[in-house]
Amino acid sequence: MFEGLTVVTEAVKSQSEFVPKLKEQIRKVLVGQEKLIDGLLIGLLANGHVLLEGVPGLAKTLSVKALAAAIQADFQRIQFTPDLLPADLVGTLIYNPQSGQFSTKRGPVFANIILADEINRAPAKVQSALLEAMEEKQVTIGEHTYALPEPFTVLATQNPIEQQGTYPLPEAQLDRFMLKLKIGYPTKEEELQIMERMAQTSRMMTIQPVITPPEILAVRKVIDQIYLDAKIRDYIVNLVMATRNPQGFQLDLADYIEYGASPRATISLAIAAKAYAFMQGRAYVIPNDIKTIGPDVFRHRIMITYEAEANEISAEHIIQTIFAGVPVP
Structure with missing residues (x-):
């Protein structure tokens, strides 16, 4: 057992070198919020989905976009609204009158990282369509089933203070999320840093890619050991x-x-x-x-x-x- 543990230890040391670099890139746009950064990375590395809850303006969306840029992944931001339909999420069949055949148009869910912004604003049918994709890692459009790309991680946000026009996620659907992170207000020192960094008309923050999706899949194999x-x-x-x-x-x-x-x-x-x-x-x-x-x-x-x-x-x-x-x- 100890020999096996030694091998895994060496693999962990070599494969985890990207973690500090990845955090450094995210910190270019995010001040404080260490627990949020750790939670996002855990969800990504552990093949789980993460629900972020916090009042507006706490950089939930910004942190997810920074993470996607730092891992060089396909990223889609979906703004959930009361008039959203399942087809707007997963895709649909388009009829071509000239050929008399249907073609498949894939929806934005076909990406490595999905930001489901304000997930509790969409009706139950749309929430269920996303949560089915989260669980099965596949989508059925018409008669065909399509596998979603790997890695596939959903990072959803919800606002806890507004109740009008929202459809709270049922407990059975909440259970699909590996983690639920509660995002709090920054400290006074962090607030000063945020003001110094962000209080300008142009915000040029360049995120450098640190790791790729295939490398994430390789890291998951090490984590399993x-x-x-x-x-x-x-x-x-x-x-x-x-x-x-x-x-x-x-x-x-x-x-x-x-x-x-x-x-x-x-x-x-x-x-x-x-x-x-x-x-x-x-x-x-x-x-x-x-x-x-x-x-x-x-x-x-x-x-x-x-x-x-x-x-x-x-x-x-x-x-x-x-x-x-x-x-x-």
Whole structure:
């Protein structure tokens, strides 16, 4: 085992050299927001999709565009609106009256990185069309099924403060996202940097490509080999079980949790922790990796009860209590 771990360690060290360079390119247009940058990279490296939630003006869209430029990937930004149709997303069949035949016109979903801007503004049919593509990595147009390009990552944004004209994502659809990142306001020092950098009529920020999509696919193979000890696997499962049966872990949360995390949470947490360990240059996962990325994996997968809402107990508080209460190996 140790010989195998040595080989993986060398592979991780050589393959992860691009991570600091990639972050440096994104920081050209993004001030602070280290957790956002890490979350975007984890989603990309772990073959998962990421939901970004934050008030307007926090550079959610800008960060995604910078990431796409830095990995030299095909990028499509789709502005979700109430009048959007599934065909506007995945494509449709076009009839040619001269030949009497239909030809396929592929939609913007055929790209490596999709920015679904304000995903909660589109009706359920459009959301379902995108989420089906996310899950199956393919799209059916007419009688033909087309595979989406690899890597394929959806980075969706939503605004938590506006409720008019929005269609909130159901819990079953939210579960398709590996991570949900909550974007907060910058500090005073960061705000000053933002003003100095962005308060001008012309913004010329050149992002240099650092890595290509084929190289990302090669990196994913290395991430799959990262060592996950039996005690770490047991810790991940215990955390998920604590969201479903908190009494079993002496946590007084049963009255506040309607539904706990699904098996997708177990899978997502394991893969995301491997990706995070890779970004740190390690060939093995440690408990701190789980604690760091775990809240982003659980945040959108725990449904709270009316009693929790009445007592002003949020899902964030429940997650913190679970991570504090479940024994660490």
